[in-house]
Amino acid sequence: MTTTNPVFLGVPHPREPLRWGDPFPTAAREALDDAQLRRNLGHATSTIRAKRARVVGEVPDWEDLRDAGAALKATTLAHLPELLERLEENVTARGGVVHWARDAAEANAIVTDLVKATGADEVVKVKSMATQEIGLDEHLASEGIAAFETDLAELIVQLADDQPSHILVPAIHRNRAEIREIFLERMGDAPAHLTDDPAALAEAARLHLRRKFLSAKVAVSGANFAVADTGTLAVVESEGNGRMCLTLPQTLITVMGIEKLVPSFEDLEVFLQLLPGPRRASA
Amino acid sequence: MRIALAATCIGDALFPQAPQATARLLERLGHEVVFPPGQACCGQMHVNTGYLDEAYPVVQNHVRAFEPVLDGEFDAVVLPSGSCTGAVRHQQAMVCRRAGDEALARRADAVSRHTYELSELLVDVLGVTDVGAHFPHRVTYHPTCHSLRMIHVGDKPLRLLREVGGIDLVELPDAESCCGFGGTFALKNAPTSTTMLADKVSAVKSTHAEIVTAGDYSCLMHIGGGLSRLRAGVRIMHLAEILASTVDEPVEVAA
Numbered sequence: 001m002t003t004t005n006p007v008f009l010g011v012p013h014p015r016e017p018l019r020w021g022d023p024f025p026t027a028a029r030e031a032l033d034d035a036q037l038r039r040n041l042g043h044a045t046s047t048i049r050a051k052r053a054r055v056v057g058e059v060p061d062w063e064d065l066r067d068a069g070a071a072l073k074a075t076t077l078a079h080l081p082e083l084l085e086r087l088e089e090n091v092t093a094r095g096g097v098v099h100w101a102r103d104a105a106e107a108n109a110i111v112t113d114l115v116k117a118t119g120a121d122e123v124v125k126v127k128s129m130a131t132q133e134i135g136l137d138e139h140l141a142s143e144g145i146a147a148f149e150t151d152l153a154e155l156i157v158q159l160a161d162d163q164p165s166h167i168l169v170p171a172i173h174r175n176r177a178e179i180r181e182i183f184l185e186r187m188g189d190a191p192a193h194l195t196d197d198p199a200a201l202a203e204a205a206r207l208h209l210r211r212k213f214l215s216a217k218v219a220v221s222g223a224n225f226a227v228a229d230t231g232t233l234a235v236v237e238s239e240g241n242g243r244m245c246l247t248l249p250q251t252l253i254t255v256m257g258i259e260k261l262v263p264s265f266e267d268l269e270v271f272l273q274l275l276p277g278p279r280r281a282s283a
Numbered sequence: 284m285r286i287a288l289a290a291t292c293i294g295d296a297l298f299p300q301a302p303q304a305t306a307r308l309l310e311r312l313g314h315e316v317v318f319p320p321g322q323a324c325c326g327q328m329h330v331n332t333g334y335l336d337e338a339y340p341v342v343q344n345h346v347r348a349f350e351p352v353l354d355g356e357f358d359a360v361v362l363p364s365g366s367c368t369g370a371v372r373h374q375q376a377m378v379c380r381r382a383g384d385e386a387l388a389r390r391a392d393a394v395s396r397h398t399y400e401l402s403e404l405l406v407d408v409l410g411v412t413d414v415g416a417h418f419p420h421r422v423t424y425h426p427t428c429h430s431l432r433m434i435h436v437g438d439k440p441l442r443l444l445r446e447v448g449g450i451d452l453v454e455l456p457d458a459e460s461c462c463g464f465g466g467t468f469a470l471k472n473a474p475t476s477t478t479m480l481a482d483k484v485s486a487v488k489s490t491h492a493e494i495v496t497a498g499d500y501s502c503l504m505h506i507g508g509g510l511s512r513l514r515a516g517v518r519i520m521h522l523a524e525i526l527a528s529t530v531d532e533p534v535e536v537a538a
Contacts, residue, residue: 029474046457 037173044172055277062277068270076261083228083261090231104134111136111220111253112143118251120145120217126235126245127151128222129167130255136220147220148212150241152205159186176201209241219245223256225271229264236275284314284409285357287349289398291364291500292324298500301363304527304534305401309361311529312414317357322348325362326378327370331466339382342375346390352397353390359408360398363523365430365498368400372434400430401523402439402498412442417530419449423492424522425483425506427499428461440498440522447525453490457482464505477509484509487517493536494520 021027031037056062076083088098099114101107115123123140125131125147137147137158149158153171157164160182164170171179180196183204189211190204221242225234233254235242246252262268286309290302306316325345329338349360362368372395379388405411424444430436444452463469463479483506487495495510497503500521507519518536528534 025472025474028472032474032478 036175040173040175043175044169048169052277059273059277065270065274069274072262072267072270073259076263077259079263080258080261083263084258086228087226087231087261090229091233092231094231096231107134107255108136108139111255112140112145114251114253115140115145115218116143118218120251122146122148122216123218123220123253124148124150124212124216124245124249125154126219126221126237126242127154127170128220128255130222130257131220132164134255136255148209148216150209150212150245151237152202152239152241155205155209156182159183209244213241213244213248216245216249218251218253219249220253220255221245223254223260224275225262225268226256226260227262227265227268232265234268234272236272238276284359285317286314286404287317287319287352287357287360289322289325289345289349289360289362289367290318291362291367292328293500293504294363297504298521301500301521301523304521304523305361305363307532308414308416308523308527311527312409312411314409319348319351325367325370326375327367328466330370330374330378335378335381338374338378339384342378342391343387345371345375346387346394349394349398350390353393358397359404360394361401361404362398363401363498363521364500365400365427365434365436366501368398368403369429369433371395371398400434400436400498402430402436402443403434405443405526406439413446414443414526415448416446416526416528417448417533418525418528419451420494420536421451421453421490421492422494422496422525423453423455423487423490424458425455425462425487425495425497425502426458427497427502428465430498431459436498443522443526444496447528448530450525453492455490455495456486458486460486462502462506464502466501469505476505480505480509484513484515488513488515492517494518494525496520496522496525498522 022030059065091098099110101110121144123145125137127149131137137149140147149155151170153169154164156162156171156174156179160174165173174182176196176198179201180194183190183201184194187204187208189208194200194204221235223233224236226232227234233256235246237243262271288302288306288309290299294302306318309316321344323344324341326338326341329335329341351357352360362371371391375391375395376388379385379391399408405414422444424441426436426440430440441452444450460482461479462483463476465476469476487506487510493516495503495506495517496519497506498521500519503519503521510517510519520534520536524534
């Protein structure tokens with residue numbers, strides 16, 4: 001049941017990742033008339049909110065944890081220069097290499113050079129807002145390097161030539177019937193009798209991605225946290241794709257904003273309780 | 284107690300019934316209400332729209348009007364608004380520090396420690412939930428964003444409403460969702476704002492309440508605008524008005 005001329009109505013890729021398209025009020029006026037989008041978002045949002053409330057309810061000191069997290073971030077920002085230098089020292093001591101980029105153009109150029117130095121012409125990626133913001137995938141494509149998103153929702157967005165619509169839930173604007181159509185038309189190796197059952201869609205993505213993981217020489221990740229004292233980088237994920245990206249390829253390039261820092265390993269204790277709660281709700 | 288009333292801009296210009304009811308309620312509970320002259324805006328509107336420099340003299344005026352609380356001239360300051368209370372607590376000192384006036388920042392902070400939103404004053408300071416009110420109507424309560432997320436009033440307004448005689452208090456579905464007002468957001472992003480309002484109005488209508496109440500007349504103004512255009516027959520009323528209503532002096536519900 002494939003359409004002959006599929007139209008996914010995705011948002012075209014912007015030239016400037018942070019400044020593109022119509023201004024918000026204009027774009028919103030148009031999107032608000034999209035009944036399918038409104039329905040998809042309304043359903044997903046109410047489901048996620050209910051799940052989040054349940055998950056947060058399991059943590060007795062949730063509000064205290066949030067205050068502690070805010071205080072840790074404020075302290076870190078107040079000591080950012082020395083903490084960043086400590087991070088560089090500790091990453092270097094453990095065999096990593098730290099590159100500094102002043103802006104998106106510098107970051108994209110550094111990553112491109114690193115990939116080219118390996119001789120690879122494709123990379124696998126674990127969901128990263130930093131690389132979304134700097135337009136890394138588009139830059140790599142312009143340099144002849146294919147970037148494959150491995151987070152399920154990011155994969156859906158990428159296959160549909162679309163833009164992510166939500167930080168935690170990038171494909172929240174798509175329903176499962178649309179996802180099935182996207183997989184059948186764009187994935188290349190989706191089973192012919194694919195249904196819109198969520199488990200079947202996830203399995204099709206898993207098989208598709210497994211082949212990418214096994215062949216990839218280079219992975220690009222973001223970072224949820226970087227620990228200055230230990231040089232540890234942390235990515236929190238729920239699909240297994242992060243572990244694959246971080247461990248299988250020979251080269252790992254992590255793009256992180258300087259604000260992802262925490263001073264000590266114990267600080268992760270706070271954030272690793274805070275972050276997974278709402279994230280679990282979106283899974 | 285001697286309590287200073289800050290009327291708020293929206294209470295002064297559009298909905299005087301909120302500060303009036305606040306004064307009536309507190310006097311009925313045996314307190315003395317004073318209205319410091321020279322009071323004006325708390326500066327919230329300026330700060331929320333990015334006019335922090337322009338907010339400085341406004342904050343200066345607010346602190347000047349209410350700092351007699353520091354000398355014991357009155358015991359507390361009450362605001363019938365969650366968002367104005369939030370501005371006093373979280374914005375005023377910041378505005379002063381930005382203007383390089385550390386002395387005023389400290390005075391603003393000191394005044395803010397004696398400043399309470401109405402439900403906070405009643406429950407936390409005066410230790411009362413049954414205020415002797417009587418209001419035989421079907422009512423639903425909308426927790427406004429700033430009262431809920433900025434100053435964390437929690438269930439204090441509901442605890443007060445539950446004790447009101449004759450009231451039929453019904454839960455509002457998805458109560459914690461924003462009504463879409465958001466100050467100038469409603470003007471700058473009218474389509475999105477009214478879409479959010481449509482959801483809020485649907486939720487209010489589903490309760491079959493006669494009255495929707497809240498601790499902020501700004502949000503109520505927005506919700507009331509939506510309801511009136513639908514001829515929904517649901518009226519907006521500030522929490523203070525319901526709590527001020529008694530058997531002997533009922534608040535008029537007919538529009």
